[in-house]
Amino acid sequence: EIVLTQSPGTLSLSPGERATLSCRASRSVSSSYLAWYQQKPGQAPRLLVFGASSRATGIPDRFSGGGSGTDFTLTISRLEPEDFAVYYCQQYGSSPYTFGQGTKLEI
Amino acid sequence: EVQLLESGGGLVQPGGSLRLSCAASGFIFSNYAMSWVRQAPGKGLEWVSAIGGSGGSTYYADSVKGRFTISRDNSKNTLYLQMNSLRAEDTAVYYCAKLSVKAVAADLEYWGQGTLVTVSS
Numbered sequence: 001e002i003v004l005t006q007s008p009g010t011l012s013l014s015p016g017e018r019a020t021l022s023c024r025a026s027r028s029v030s031s032s033y034l035a036w037y038q039q040k041p042g043q044a045p046r047l048l049v050f051g052a053s054s055r056a057t058g059i060p061d062r063f064s065g066g067g068s069g070t071d072f073t074l075t076i077s078r079l080e081p082e083d084f085a086v087y088y089c090q091q092y093g094s095s096p097y098t099f100g101q102g103t104k105l106e107i
Numbered sequence: 108e109v110q111l112l113e114s115g116g117g118l119v120q121p122g123g124s125l126r127l128s129c130a131a132s133g134f135i136f137s138n139y140a141m142s143w144v145r146q147a148p149g150k151g152l153e154w155v156s157a158i159g160g161s162g163g164s165t166y167y168a169d170s171v172k173g174r175f176t177i178s179r180d181n182s183k184n185t186l187y188l189q190m191n192s193l194r195a196e197d198t199a200v201y202y203c204a205k206l207s208v209k210a211v212a213a214d215l216e217y218w219g220q221g222t223l224v225t226v227s228s
Contacts, residue, residue, distance in 0.1 A: 001169070033212060035214040035215070037152075037215070039152075044202055044218040044219065044220055044221060045144075045152065045202070045215070045218055046218070047214055047215060047216055047217075050207065050213075050214035050216075051214075056214075056216070086151075088151065088152050090152075090154070090214075090215070092211075092212050092213060092214060093212065095157075095166040095211070095212075096154055096166070096167070096168045096169065097142075097154045097157065097166075097211075097212075098154060099144075099151060099152040099153065099154060100151075101151050102151045102152070
């Protein structure tokens with residue numbers, strides 16, 4: 001199984017700052033089949049990015065995904081108050097379709 | 108509007124069984140793969156299982172293989188998860204999710220609000 005390791009575990013930033021979240025895979029993720037999700041307390045996760053770099057419908061352009069192979073990033077260019085949440089990466093190139101352990105983005 | 112409504116969660120004793128359902132609406136159900144994802148209290152997301160749009164292909168996490176069975180009834184627009192031999196570590200909120208295509212190798216485009224399963228004596 002592909003193990004995804006997200007870093008950092010917690011990221012403390014302020015509104016207006018830039019956030020860079022990392023997701024590293026234990027082996028190459030085929031066809032860049034990697035997604036990012038956002039989860040706020042008490043809510044279901046929401047898809048942000050699929051195919052490593054394509055934004056999902058309705059996602060603001062301050063969110064951008066990048067990377068390939070084993071190293072992927074999610075960048076939030078200018079943090080808004082509503083962006084403080086937990087972020088998960090997931091690979092869907094090889095079953096089981098594993099998640100990373102999450103990065104908590106806090107003020 | 109895509110809607111996914113899970114049901115069937117509750118309290119069950121270790122070794123017991125439970126069947127979760129997910130009623131889907133707002134899209135052509137048979138055209139999309141579906142998945143179950145769970146989240147233990149205070150923990151991260153864990154992918155559990157997925158099924159193709161026609162129901163012919165199914166995949167499972169090692170932690171549930173042989174105990175859980177995913178299925179779907181395209182005539183009723185409903186996804187199921189039959190859970191047998193339940194353990195305390197299966198306690199979690201179970202989310203139903205719609206994938207973005209008919210095949211299972213896809214992102215989880217829409218999610219339900221989840222149903223809580225508690226395994227305890």
